Amino acid sequence: QQKVQQSPESLSVPEGGMASFNCTSSDRNFQYFWWYRQHSGEGPKALMSIFSDGDKKEGRFTAHLNKASLHVSLHIRDSQPSDSALYFCAASEDLNVGDNSKLIWGLGTSLVVNP
Amino acid sequence: EAAVTQSPRSKVAVTGGKVTLSCHQTNNHDYMYWYRQDTGHGLRLIHYSYVADSTEKGDIPDGYKASRPSQENFSLILELASLSQTAVYFCASSDAGDSYEQYFGPGTRLTVL
Numbered sequence: 001q002q003k004v005q006q007s008p009e010s011l012s013v014p015e016g017g018m019a020s021f022n023c024t025s026s027d028r029n030f031q032y033f034w035w036y037r038q039h040s041g042e043g044p045k046a047l048m049s050i051f052s053d054g055d056k057k058e059g060r061f062t063a064h065l066n067k068a069s070l071h072v073s074l075h076i077r078d079s080q081p082s083d084s085a086l087y088f089c090a091a092s093e094d095l096n097v098g099d100n101s102k103l104i105w106g107l108g109t110s111l112v113v114n115p
Numbered sequence: 116e117a118a119v120t121q122s123p124r125s126k127v128a129v130t131g132g133k134v135t136l137s138c139h140q141t142n143n144h145d146y147m148y149w150y151r152q153d154t155g156h157g158l159r160l161i162h163y164s165y166v167a168d169s170t171e172k173g174d175i176p177d178g179y180k181a182s183r184p185s186q187e188n189f190s191l192i193l194e195l196a197s198l199s200q201t202a203v204y205f206c207a208s209s210d211a212g213d214s215y216e217q218y219f220g221p222g223t224r225l226t227v228l
Contacts, residue, residue: 032215
């Protein structure tokens with residue numbers, strides 16, 4: 001069973017619209033979460049991390065974490081065609097050196113922003 | 116910005132042959148990782164390393180070896196390449212000083228025939 005599950009699998013929004021991504025973990029040990037973005041033909045690139053309950057905003061991007069429900073979300077406002085990419089949620093149990101610091105990845109959500 | 120480079124960018128190998136994928140980082144990061152990416156499977160960790168001359172098994176290590184001869188370099192070795200190892204391979208580095216964010220290379224597309 002996938003420990004980090006993402007939804008939806010794909011998403012299409014108009015330029016200027018809001019894109020929303022969801023991520024749910026099945027392991028209550030996960031404490032640290034990241035959102036990564038991968039454009040076609042490139043490696044993933046970190047968008048933002050979120051380690052505490054609540055919202056974290058960076059520019060057009062807002063992440064929300066609720067550890068009690070094991071749910072993290074990402075919202076992109078004013079979406080641009082350049083935001084079209086694959087978005088991954090990743091989680092880990094620990095930040096320190098060791099097996100528990102490994103990132104566990106979701107399968108990703110494909111976003112298309114239509115001009 | 117942190118930089119991770121991979122070589123080759125693409126490779127065609129024959130079944131049973133040996134393949135070496137190389138990764139070089141200039142981030143001064145201690146941690147390095149090898150992932151493979153397949154459609155429908157996302158990113159899966161093959162091997163990782165926290166310090167030079169030491170490697171650890173990830174989630175799918177079978178059929179792969181890793182080598183970390185220096186802080187900057189991390190190689191992935193397929194001693195006997197198989198059809199099932201056709202995939203895109205990514206190297207990444209991270210460090211506590213960068214909030215553990217993983218910086219990825221551009222990937223190597225490996226096709227085993």
